[in-house]
Amino acid sequence: MTRLHTALVAIVIVICGLGVRALWDGPVAKYAGDALYTALIYALLVLLWPRIRPWTAGIAAAALSWMIEFAQLASIPRWLQPLLGSTFxxxxxxxxxxxxxxxxxxHAAYTRRG
Structure with missing residues (x-):
């Protein structure tokens, strides 16, 4: 997957996240947003390391998301809360x-196809 393709995927993920928030409220928007948040982290990992294996990127993206979530048990600086959240x-x-x-x-399906 080229960096250009990955950057386009990241942009589409952000657009989907904004669209979900604009169209829905409540748990649908919240949990879809959570999944898309991790998908964006995944895309950013692939952007940084284009040869990363899909499951390695998946585990790393989930781990980073979980680390951020668990960090909310402590105190996240107020200026970072819009990006990282504030409540576990x-x-x-x-x-x-x-x-x-x-x-x-x-990602695995895309790479097998190519």
Whole structure:
């Protein structure tokens, strides 16, 4: 996957995240946002390391998302809260894993196709 393709995927993920927030409210938007947040982290990892294997990127993206979530148990600086959140929510951990797994499956299918 080229860096250009990966950058385009990252842009599409951001657009999807903004679209979900604009169209829905409540748990659908929140948990879809969690999955997309991890998908964006995944895309950024692939952007940095284009040869990373899909499952390695998936595990790393989920781990980074979980680290950020667990950091919310401590005090996140106020200026970072819009990006990283401020309240620990255990169901978020599941949706981060879902986002990482779905993105890894899509990436693996794309690389097998090519």
């Amino acid at each position: 929510n255990p169901p978020d951990l599941l949706w981060y894993a879902v986002g990482a797994a779905m993105t890894a499956v899509a």
